């Protein structure tokens with residue numbers, strides 16, 4: 001099932017009137033014109049506007065990516081959303097309840113940006129404590145703890161003290177703690193941080209799987225390419241403001257924006273002809289890479305290269321990435 005199909009096949013909420021988009025989407029997170037200003041310095045005279053009026057909704061069943069470079073205001077927004085700090089102005093709602101709402105926390109699994117784990121606790125203890133805070137106990141808690149530790153790939157280190165764990169293992173422990181109570185909503189602040197490429201992929205797969213099982217996931221990251229494959233919708237934050245928001249399939253241009261042809265045996269004459277056509281020509285370790293906007297000009301360029309005796313090593317059509325979109329829309 002593609003993500004689009006998955007997003008569209010979410011069970012709709014019972015509605016009394018005629019079906020409308022608002023009747024079929026349940027809003028689990030709602031943030032309205034949220035602002036946060038920090039006063040810093042000895043006399044608290046320096047003002048840092050960390051979040052400058054952020055508004056978005058997250059609907060049941062979706063994976064929502066909260067993106068933006070370091071310092072954009074993601075963590076500050078998430079702290080306001082989870083009730084860790086109070087907004088300077090604006091409102092945040094979880095499950096329709098104004099934050100901080102104790103009952104909303106019951107259905108929420110939260111992974112903070114740099115989860116602090118007491119150095120002498122083990123992953124098993126951290127996860128069990130998280131379950132206890134959500135009212136779990138006894139054999140059910142013990143077996144669920146092992147289940148999530150196994151799912152996160154750290155069951156083998158379940159009884160190792162946190163001070164002996166790598167950053168990636170602590171991150172997995174934090175994710176297991178967020179999942180243990182089977183929450184409807186996960187809020188994850190940089191869930192892939194501290195993980196190697198394989199670990200990042202595992203967390204992406206985990207997010208995708210948890211969503212397929214009915215959980216709603218809101219997560220932040222500063223690495224745009226991490227999320228392309230999994231998000232239904234994104235908001236891109238820059239300097240405290242949302243600069244891009246919407247469904248990925250609507251935001252990214254689906255067509256080929258650029259084609260890169262790698263050639264060997266390029267004669268000086270051919271190189272000059274390609275340059276005359278205004279193609280971007282770059283030398284790279286014994287080969288020549290020709291970059292062409294779009295794809296219409298690709299067949300004639302190829303013919304020209306082959307006729308001139310060049311060898312085609314590779315041809316890569318490139319679609320727009322989130323990074324391209326960010327540069328196009330936000331900078």
Ligand SMILES: Nc1ncnc2c1ncn2[C@@H]1O[C@H](COP(=O)(O)OP(=O)(O)O)[C@@H](O)[C@H]1O
Nearest residue numbers: 038040048050069070071072073074075076077
């Ligand atoms: N407690 C704080 N006091 C002062 N400035 C802060 C505080 N927390 C965050 N900031 C500032 O707010 C801005 C946004 O930070 P943050 O929300 O952590 O960004 P992100 O999570 O997107 O990297 C940064 O400029 C950061 O230095």
Ligand SMILES: [Mg+2]
Nearest residue numbers: 074075113190
């Ligand atoms: Mg952050």
